Amino acid sequence: MGMVDAHLQSFAYWLIGTMTNDSQMLARYAGFYKGVQSLGAAVAWQLDAQNVSLMTQVIVNWVLFNLAIPFTCYVTSRIKDSSDEVVDRPADDWLMDTRTSKLDDYYGEL
Numbered sequence: 001m002g003m004v005d006a007h008l009q010s011f012a013y014w015l016i017g018t019m020t021n022d023s024q025m026l027a028r029y030a031g032f033y034k035g036v037q038s039l040g041a042a043v044a045w046q047l048d049a050q051n052v053s054l055m056t057q058v059i060v061n062w063v064l065f066n067l068a069i070p071f072t073c074y075v076t077s078r079i080k081d082s083s084d085e086v087v088d089r090p091a092d093d094w095l096m097d098t099r100t101s102k103l104d105d106y107y108g109e110l
Contacts (some may be wrong), residue, residue, distance in 0.1 A: 015072075018079045 016029045047057055 015075060015079075 019029060020026060
C-alpha cells in the first residue's frame with residue numbers, strides 16, 4: 001500500500017504542477033493540498049480514537065476515493081501542453097539593493 005500512496009502523491013504533485021507557471025500560485029495549491037491531507041489524517045486519527053470498526057474505515061476510504069475519481073479525470077482532461085499565462089514579475093529592487101549594499105559594506109571595494 002505504501003507504493004500506491006507514493007504513486008498517488010506523485011500524481012497529485014504532477015497535477016498541481018501542470019496547473020500554472022506562477023510559482024506563488026503553485027505554492028498556494030500545494031499548501032491547500034497539504035491542508036486537505038492533514039485534515040484527512042486528523043479525521044483518520046479521530047475515527048480510530050472513537051473505535052470505529054476497520055471495515056467502516058475502509059468503506060469510507062473507498063467511497064471518498066471513488067468520489068474523487070470523476071473530479072480528477074475532469075482536471076486531468078483540462079491539462080494543456082503549455083500555459084497561456086505570462087508571468088513576468090519584476091525583481092524586488094529594494095531587496096536586491098539591500099543585499100548588495102550589505103555585501104559591499106562587508107567585502108568593501110575589490
